[in-house]
Amino acid sequence: MPLLEVENLRTYFHTRGGIIRAVDGVSFSLQEGETVGIVGESGSGKSVTCYSMLGLVPQPPGRIESGTARFDGIDLLHCSGEQLRQIRGKRISMIFQDPMTSLNPYLRVSEQIMEPLLVHEKISHRQALLKAIVALEEVGIQDAARRIQLYPHQFSGGMRQRVMIAMALISRPEILIADEPTTALDVTVQAQILELIRQSQQHLGMAVIFITHDLGVVASFCQSVNVMYAGRIVESAPTEELFAMPLHPYNASLQQSIPALHRKGDPLYTIPGAPPDLSHEIKGCPFIQRCAFAKELCQTSEIDLDEPVPGHTTSCQRVLRGELGDLRLKAQAV
DSSP states (O other), X not given: OOSEEEEEEEEEEEETTEEEEEEEEEEEEEOTTXXXXXXXXXXXXHHHHHHXXXXXXXXXXXEEEEEEEEETTEETTTSOHHHHHHHBTTTEEEEOSOXXXXXXXXXXXXXXHHHHHHHHTOOXXXXXXXXHHHHHHHTTOSXXXXXXTSOGGGSOHHHHHHHHHHHHHTTOOSEEEEESTTTTXXXXXXXXXXXXXXXXXXXXXXXXXXXXXXXXXHHHHOSEEEEEETTEEXXXXXXXXXXXXXXXXXXHHHHHTOGGGSOTTSOOOOOOSOOOOTTSOOOSOTTGGGOTTOOHHHHHSOOXXXXXXXXXXXXXXXXXXXXXXXXXXXXXXX
16 A cells, blocks of 8 residues: 555645646555656646645635545645644655755754654653754764754855755655755755765665655666656656656657766767746646647547556557557657
8 A cells, every 4th residue: 555645636826827737637646765866847847746645735816626635544735734744744845946045044953853742742842952052963964963053054065955844854754745855956966965865764664755856866866756847747757667668749849958967079968948838727738839749639639648558658649549659769860
């Protein structure tokens, strides 16, 4: 039985400019100890999907239109606020995307790391401080007993990210949601942060949802991947299979745009066009305006995930009908 199972999640934002369908029918599952990646362009709905599960979408303008997110028999989307508060920050933790804006600049680091313990474990301030110092040491911050009394602006970007990880892990969660934890970090620090999360996962036995737009990170870190586009999952597969045999043109295009894979002297590949306007209802495949293989059936057919290969799902109707072969070769030829 999955540790977390999300079904048909829809989160819309009701604005003056119309209804923004940020997440539109997302379903996936997470097993104990598994690392699942969620990839896609900015604005594809990756973060909103996880914010919705934790009740972090501001309402209004946001609204959970439908769906369930079952964790240990509790539907996170429809449980009481008290139930969700007992889970959030204790059994499910999150590393937010920007540590500078996620950390309160007016509070010392010690107060922010200790907060989950003081809220969930009801221990004394002294006990919480000792545990917070240990948590900072575990994420590689030297002289933690002194530096824990500093303010966020007195840390570098990489150190602030380590503080965020310490905050997320101090309660020993069962699920860690990492929302682009390596954005804006240099390559060396990025590798250190990923290794830190990997070691923590092995030590605690927790599952990880890793949100990113960096396919290189996904390839080395995740066991399975969900590819999102325009608020929907368009392809899902084990990581090796997703890269070896893309079954959706969007996934093939993303892989073609990886800088490290292009031939020297050739211009970098970019996906033509722009993502669709999510304030308008999308009929058919949302990638149709940017897809080199689109046909009329892509606009008229119901776009549902299906499994042409065991464990590998796609929403591309032409792939499901067997009309397209190796998408990697075809994408390179276009």
